[in-house]
Amino acid sequence: MIRTGRAELDFQGIRTEFGLPQEFPAAALAEAERAVSRTPGDREDATDIPLVTIDPPGAKDLDQALCVLRTPTGFRVHYAIADLGVFVSPGGPIDTEVRRRGQTLYLPDGNVPLHPTVLSEGAASLLPTVVRPAVLWTFECAPDSEPTSVRVRRALVRSQAQFDYESVQASFDAGTPHPSVEALAEFGQLRRERAQERGAVELQLPEQEIAPNGNGQWKLLIRPRVQVDQWNAEISLLTGMSAAKIMLDARVGILRTLPDADAEAVDALRRSAHSLGVQWPNGASPGRMLAGLDPSRPESLALFVDATRLLRGAGYTAFAGSLPEVTTHAGLAAPYTHVTAPLRRLVDRFATEVCLAVTAGEEVPEWLRTALPLLPSLMGTSDTLASKVERACLDQVEAWVLVDRVGEDFDAVVLRAGESEADVFVAEPPVMGKCQGSELPEGERIRARLVEADPENRRVAFKRIP
Template identity: 45%
Template sequence: MPLTKLRSNVGGEVADALAGLRTDLPDAFPEAVEAEARRAVDAAEMPDDDLSGVPFVTLDPAGSTDLDQALHIERAGDGFTVLYAIADVPAFVAPGGAVDAEARRRGQTIYAPDGRIPLHPPVISEGAASLLEGQERGAFVWRFELDHAGRVTDASLRRARIRSTWQGSYEEAQAHVDAGGDELLSLLQEVGELRIALERERGGASLNRPEQEIVEEGGHYRLVRRATLPVEGWNAQLSLMTGMAAADMMLSAGVGILRTMPAPDAQVIEAFRIQVAALGREWPTGMAYGEYLRTLPQDDPVTPAIIQAAAKLFRGAGYTVLDGPVDPATVVQAAIGAPYAHVTAPLRRLVDRFVLLVCEAVSQGRPVPGWVTDALASLPGIMAESGRLASRVDSGAIAIVEAAVLADRVAESFDAVVVSANDSHGTIQLLDPAVTARCDGALTAGERVTATLVTADVASGTVLFRVTAPR
């Protein structure tokens, strides 16, 4: 999900600046790619295994058209059966073909406030492969048996045809949960909360970043922060559970590709502890950092500064290719607290397509196709490069939006928290609006200051403050 998006059609200088971010990004798909995609859609066949009578549902941001996942949950004794369907992108991408080559060039869908740059042609990503409501679709279907505590006791993967019976937005789904009476969403809540409890046991953590939207009103701009809803967290737990199961499956076979991240070192943790204490949000001794982050209220104006500081705890993520037996303890994704793989978003992320194919072969007792294993070594580099592009667009868009929000407030003073500092300048987080920017002057990380806005240039996305006084 993009960190920043437009709520209205923003024109003028902001639109021009956002368009400038696309200079080094892919544009329209070549006609050869589009033509091959259309032929693949016309020729695609449905799997023989038929689960179209199961009432799957999808939960996504309102207006989404590239739907990767659909879910169904039932009680099974004192536990649960979870079916988690993932879009069958490989059915439309011939190995070594034009669509495959273009997807490897792009790496992932890149989201910008003025529109996304998709990984696959829309005839696939928003059409034939997307798990749209009321449409019969081929899918990779994970089946999980869970015990009373939400622990996975069995996991398998097969291809099957499915049909989603409802495309719900997060807001709609949360309203149904709050009103009561929806059995499937009630089960999602129950399973999601059990999985969150297991995450706590593992010491897992996540940066629960509020989504920001830019709103234009009468030629002026403001940032609106949207807190994530509980249903989004429960839904995310199913994705995490699937990624963990995929990792276990690949580790058992000694083949595949994992998403890994080292644990933060003691020095980084201590620096974070000092910083949050200075912000007046002390991290209790003995509490895991993941649990501490879960306690942060999203409506607290200091929370964005803490989340900004916590980003240092989540560095070093990458991909590790498996080529033989590996000790699971050496390939843990530290934020999750377990081995993990990207497997639930093949419409939007290249690596997931290959993980699905590996896991389906392993689960069904077949050899992994040679063209899949041959491709694994190239994926870390492709994903790293596309990740850098996505990060550049994301950070650039935020900078432009923040400059637009502040453009008519030069010379005003703002209350802020110092996120980082060196001898002559640092980074501050405004308490209102939620803008992060450079600030010149003598600063100390964690202190609260009053800062005066010196520059807010939309075209370059430059925002600069000068410290006025400590608060």
């Protein structure tokens, strides 16, 4: 039994601490209700494309639907994205409120949505079997998966089915994938190979997940890394990179940027790899070296944490007329922008509108040009808040789960070490915390005693057992 002094283990304290909005303003709700009945206007009828969605179980805010097909010349990828432009009027009550929110925040006991749910989980969501307005991207790709042509336009689409990652993975494992995604495995793997060739960096760190334990309390899990998740992500990345190219060619838009790591950071990673006994193949980029590691090995976990130094300084860069100094995202080793999650992230709607205007040969509207310079600050503030809320929820559940286990000993892996304290990862339950002690080499397995689990302050601490 978890003793917390609280009748219910909810996250209202975190919502209050960070000032998370509880409701939408009445004007925004009223506009959303009116927008539901708004006609999508003249657009292409693409309801014959057999699109499907792949999302976490129970998801209702469905941003993307896809169909990946083999062709005589390679692959054809259709990617439909929820079209908020139909429902949100520039400068209106919804637009004003979503600029304040920035993105959907996910807490274990309920989301803080970016848009009113009548839109994000209803009229704008790409739910199965119903016709929805969408922005439809179509990629014709060579046999190596590189795009040879890109088309983007407004369309009407109809998803055939809603899947989750685990069920789609199971269908591939059984050799019976849905026809709309049967080519996803081959295409996704090819895209991952292209990413390694570019020098993209992927950190395969354990991803903690909070879930109900069935008794009104919470448990911690490690989210499984299924291949379908990775393949599906490659479709989103392809779309974001293609959108970035459209913007750069037109010299107007907004990018998700990350400066290249400096030589000192790469040299430090090389020294860490050497000290951990990890071989760095001659001529291999940091990304290719990291991609070759077994994520279950303790030295790999430590090196992934150490490699975060390569991915510092991410931000959003708006531009018009002249190109910005930094145009690429070092983690992807390519220019990139967000366009594939407009129900859940503010910037995607604006970036999408730029791409639609440019590819249609139209001027970027003045309201959009005026908004672009404001987005980096809005999204930066929102990203910071989302990161803090996510960390606070994890810290809270870690303390709840361990509060009755103070004094017990655990197996742990040292991730990042200081002079008298280190960050450690405990596999069962999956917890990341501070561990006191000297001589804590990174990548080493140790025994650690839980010395503190404080739900009030959301703190967990261990001490190394000599």
